[in-house]
Amino acid sequence: AQSVTQLDSQVPVFEEAPVELRCNYSSSVSVYLFWYVQYPNQGLQLLLKYLSGSTLVESINGFEAEFNKSQTSFHLRKPSVHISDTAEYFCAVTVSGGYQKVTFGTGTKLQVIP
Amino acid sequence: GAVVSQHPSRVICKSGTSVKIECRSLDFQATTMFWYRQFPKKSLMLMATSNEGSKATYEQGVEKDKFLINHASLTLSTLTVTSAHPEDSSFYICSARDTVGRANTGELFFGEGSRLTVL
Numbered sequence: 001a002q003s004v005t006q007l008d009s010q011v012p013v014f015e016e017a018p019v020e021l022r023c024n025y026s027s028s029v030s031v032y033l034f035w036y037v038q039y040p041n042q043g044l045q046l047l048l049k050y051l052s053g054s055t056l057v058e059s060i061n062g063f064e065a066e067f068n069k070s071q072t073s074f075h076l077r078k079p080s081v082h083i084s085d086t087a088e089y090f091c092a093v094t095v096s097g098g099y100q101k102v103t104f105g106t107g108t109k110l111q112v113i114p
Numbered sequence: 115g116a117v118v119s120q121h122p123s124r125v126i127c128k129s130g131t132s133v134k135i136e137c138r139s140l141d142f143q144a145t146t147m148f149w150y151r152q153f154p155k156k157s158l159m160l161m162a163t164s165n166e167g168s169k170a171t172y173e174q175g176v177e178k179d180k181f182l183i184n185h186a187s188l189t190l191s192t193l194t195v196t197s198a199h200p201e202d203s204s205f206y207i208c209s210a211r212d213t214v215g216r217a218n219t220g221e222l223f224f225g226e227g228s229r230l231t232v233l
Contacts, residue, residue, distance in 0.1 A: 090157065101163065105157060107156075
C-alpha cells in the first residue's frame, strides 16, 4: 500500500517570500504523484502532477515540484508567494497506471502574510 | 480539465432524516467515482468507490447501510446519508477519473463539495 506524509500542518510565509511544502511518500511500486490545492469550502483542484519523464514539473501559476526517487519526496516550491496562494495543499499518490485509488496526505495550510 | 459538478453545495437537515448528494461528470464518462469525507483540519478520508452498474466498494469502517451509494449511469453517482445524525455533519467531496475518453493519468477531478449540517 502507498502512503503520503506531509509533516507540516501549517506554513506561514510573508508575501513575496519563497516557500517549500514538503511531501514524502512510501511505495514498493512505481507511482504517480500529485499536488492538489483546496480553497475554503471548495473541492480540490489539481496543481501539478508527475507521471514519468522529467522529474521537475511546473504549474501555470508558478509552483513547481521535483520528484526525487532516492529520497521518496515530491516537495512543492514557489519562489515568490502571493496572498492568493493562501489555501490548503494536499500531496497525493497512486500506483502508476492510474487505476488504483489515490492516497492523500494530511494537508498543509499555506498562510501568506501581507 | 474535466468538470465534475456536485449538488447541493450546502444542506441542513434534521436528525433522523436522509440526505442525497449528487455527483455528475459533465463532459466525460466516469465508470468509477470516489466519495470522500473531510473533517475540519484533517485530510480526505476515502469512504467508498462507486462503480457504474455494480455495487460500491466501501472502505473499512464505513457503514454501507448508512451511506448508500448508487452509480446508475456513466455520469452520475449519488451518496445518500440515511437517518442522519449530528456526527454525520461534514464536508463530502466526490471525484472521478476520465478513464474512457482520454489517456488515464490517474488524475482525479473533484466536485465542489457538499457541506452537510445535521441539527
